[in-house]
Amino acid sequence: MPEVKKKTKEHESVLVLLQEAQEKFGYIPEDFMANVARSLDISLSEVFGVATFYSFLTCKPLGRNVIRVCKSLPCCLKDAQMIIESVESELRIKPGETTTDGKFSLTLTNCVGACDKAPAMMINDDTYTDLTPGKISQILKKCK
Amino acid sequence: MMWMDVENITLTINDSSVSGREGMTILEVAKENGIDIPTLCYIPELSPTGACRICVVEVEGSRALVAACHTPIAQGMVIRTHSPKVLETRKTIVELLMASHCGFCMICEKANICDLRKIAADLEVGLPRFETEKRFYQIEDVSPYVQRDMSKCVLCWKCIRACREIAKKNVYGTAYRGFDAKVVVDCDQPLNKEVCRDCGICINYCPTGALTRPKKLGEEKKGKPLVISS
Amino acid sequence: MPQKRVVLKNCGIIDPRQIATYLQQDGFKAWQKVSTEMTPEQVIEEVKTSGLRGRGGAGFPCWLKWDLARKSPGIEKYVICNADEGEMGTFKDKYILGNDPFSLIEGIAIAAYAVGARQSFIYLRAEYHYLLDLLQQAIKQVEAKGFLKHVKIDIRLGAGAYVCGEESALMDSIEGKRGEARYRPPFPTTEGLWQKPTTINNVETLMNIPQIILNGASWFNQIGTERSKGTKVFSVSGDVAKPGVYELVLGTPLRELVVDLAAGEKIKAVQVGGSAGRIVPYDKIDTPLSFETVLGSGAVIVLNESRDIVNAVYKSLEFLAEESCGKCAPCREGTKAIVGIMEKFSKGEGSERDIKLLEQLSSALPLSSLCGLGQAAPFPVMDSLQYFKDSYQSRIKEKKVGVVK
Incomplete structure (x- = not known):
């Protein structure tokens, strides 16, 4: 497991370190959290507390492509439920699950700020808008 | 030396004029003047957290109620600690805590010395009417020093602060978010730390039966006869 | 028309990747005026006269935050730009950041000067990660022009938590902790980020600053109602034919926004302010949008008669x-x-x-x-x-x- 660089800066941020790990590994391994705790001289529970607070951080491995379908009111008004269902049937997984080949994870998320082009979803850092069930399979096919 | 401090701030609590020193909280001044404000997450020797909101009081000119445990007094403040609005609000909060609390008082070790139960009784909160989900967790009885039954936890965060600030051990942390928030050890593992030997400070601070001293089978028979104190 | 572009003045006109296009639109003239002709106190006074109030939802007077932070003892102070727009139905800051990052940076430069902060953070929500590069490039370009010698601007990314838009939780998040709310007092202006005096302003609030300095407080003060000065940027979504971002003079009736501009029909109710917003029934659709009535973050979700x-x-x-x-x-x-x-x-x-x-x-x-x-x-x-x-x-x-x- 990669070592966390020993940092002496007073204001070193647990969150920033965890975000880096999330980006690098696709999740935050327990050893990494332990290293963060050691190098910043705080308890592991504190690091775990930060990791579990934010919805974009996860302690379990996710697929290469994390699909976050918006389920907030503006998207609901534009049939987000149909989008959720078509992703589910396309990938044969339910929200919270990962495909067996490790390619996709599906989760539902709160407002992604694309309400004028609802329904919307994010795949990793990219936002897809004005979705229709027809568009879903095309978008998913393009994912590596 | 108390007599040397100048009581330079005057304020009104429940229609009587009282005075306090700069930096005191509403709760401290109320206490000095024999006014009882219920608290759950507050302990004088620990830093306040303002989490339980049971000590809320009415301050004239403030739209919302303020928590007495962390709000400093100010000159000319007019405070009501037991107005109908305050009592209604306190009752609702306690009722909410009782609703998700998974404890079963009849068989709970803390039954008659439970802070939550006492506060509920004082406020005349009966069976909670909210049908919220109950928090349920497995009992953690791995540690020979502290037993945790997190189903009974009301998230007052006292154990975290006691462990951090008094015991200086920093075993606990807060994890997850919203209703799922929980006091955890490491990555939510059952408590089993050697540093807890000869400590148990957190147990003394727990307002409910969430933290207890593990009992060996038959131990209670060796002790004094069971007297239920209140 | 009640539509007036103050905040969105440059959106769609400049190239957000080219500072030259911003400079052509009087970019950084306000900063030059501030840095050469005005004391921090004068800047705060100008903002006070303008009547500008926070655009994040609470409507706290902007000058007062600055003044309190300025007067708090200590050399280390912070200015934070709240770009954690998480309120359901709000997407105006995304539009602003993506189209005119320079005005925001100029606003931050002026705020930092007024407060006496040498470090500033833009807290950007994780969902807007794709804007990170654009913002960083914009900051670099402004630095290269020599406008940021007095303050360093760093961007901190959120990680998916709506509550981090709340100012005390936001500060905890920048400190790297769980984004939990803190009790007040102490207020951020005395004990904020790392316990140092801090002002936290919404993106839109800061966008107004260069315009106020350039055109004068009395110009700004004439726009809007008695207690709601200036314009407000709204994000309209839901049952309308033309959802999107609209900027209106404060005090404009809700009807003009959702019926005339966004083309909503058979409206049953409008949720103004997002998830924790107010619900305005159709028979109150002439309610003016202002701090005195309903406003919030500017999220406007329209529900038609078929909705429950x-x-x-x-x-x-x-x-x-x-x-x-x-x-x-x-x-x-x-x-x-x-x-x-x-x-x-x-x-x-x-x-x-x-x-x-x-x-x-x-x-x-x-x-x-x-x-x-x-x-x-x-x-x-x-x-x-x-x-x-x-x-x-x-x-x-x-x-x-x-x-x-």
Whole structure:
């Protein structure tokens, strides 16, 4: 497991370190959290507390492509439920699950700020808008 | 030396004029003047957290109620600690805590010395009417020093602060978010730390039966006869 | 027309990747005026005269935050730009950041000068990660022009937590911790980020600053109503033909926004301010949009006659319960309890007793919650009970079942 660089800066941020790990590994391994705790001289529970607070951080491995379908009111008004269902049937997984080949994870998320082009979803850092069930399979096919 | 401090701030609590020193909280001044404000997450020797909101009081000119445990007094403040609005609000909060609390008082070790139960009784909160989900967790009885039954936890965060600030051990942390928030050890593992030997400070601070001293089978028979104190 | 471009003046006109195009539009003239002709006190005085209030929802006077932070003892001070726009139905800051990052940077430069801060942070929500590069490039270009010698601007990314838009939680998040609300006092202006004096301003608030300096406080002061000066940028979504971002003079009736501009038809109600916003029924559609009436973050979600208000409220509260930080009891337990009751109504199992419980929670949460999230959470419940009680009652009578459509 990669070592966390020993940092002496007073204001070193647990969150920033965890975000880096999330980006690098696709999740935050327990050893990494332990290293963060050691190098910043705080308890592991504190690091775990930060990791579990934010919805974009996860302690379990996710697929290469994390699909976050918006389920907030503006998207609901534009049939987000149909989008959720078509992703589910396309990938044969339910929200919270990962495909067996490790390619996709599906989760539902709160407002992604694309309400004028609802329904919307994010795949990793990219936002897809004005979705229709027809568009879903095309978008998913393009994912590596 | 108390007599040397100048009581330079005057304020009104429940229609009587009282005075306090700069930096005191509403709760401290109320206490000095024999006014009882219920608290759950507050302990004088620990830093306040303002989490339980049971000590809320009415301050004239403030739209919302303020928590007495962390709000400093100010000159000319007019405070009501037991107005109908305050009592209604306190009752609702306690009722909410009782609703998700998974404890079963009849068989709970803390039954008659439970802070939550006492506060509920004082406020005349009966069976909670909210049908919220109950928090349920497995009992953690791995540690020979502290037993945790997190189903009974009301998230007052006292154990975290006691462990951090008094015991200086920093075993606990807060994890997850919203209703799922929980006091955890490491990555939510059952408590089993050697540093807890000869400590148990957190147990003394727990307002409910969430933290207890593990009992060996038959131990209670060796002790004094069971007297239920209140 | 009540449409007026102050904040969005340069959006769509400049190239957000080319500072030269911004300079052509009087870019950084305000900063040059500030840095050569004005003392920090004069800047604060100018903002005070303008009457600018915070655009994040609470409407706190902008100058007062600056003044308090300036007067707080200490050399280390911070200016934070709140770009954690998480409120359901809000996307105006995304539009602003993507189209005119330079005005924002100029606003931050002026704010930092006024407050005496040498470090500034832009807290950008994780969902807007794709804007990170654009913003960083913009900061670099401004630095290269020599306009940021007095302050360093860093960007911190959020990680998916709505509550981090609340200023005290936001500061904890920048410190790398869980984004939990802090109790106040102490206020951020005395003990903020790393316990140092800090001002936190919304993106839109800071966007107004260069315009106020350039055109003068009295120019700005003439726009809007008595207690709501200037314009407001709204994000309109839901049942309208033309959803999008609109900037209007404060005090403009809601009707002009949702009917005339966004082309909404057969409107039943409008949720103004997002998940914890107010519900305005159609017969009150002429309500002016201002701090005195309804405003919030500027999220405007339009519901037409086919929609069920009970379901819309259910969705809003579900959002808030999930996003509650979990620190204080009334918010953590109360939002969950409301969701439980709303769920009963959506299953056709609600009762008169449940309405009483909703009323009880609606009164307790605003009074006792630690931060704005819990305090505002029951607003949609309260408003729907006031204006659409029949929706609840018909569900009780008919045992009507239904999910949000």
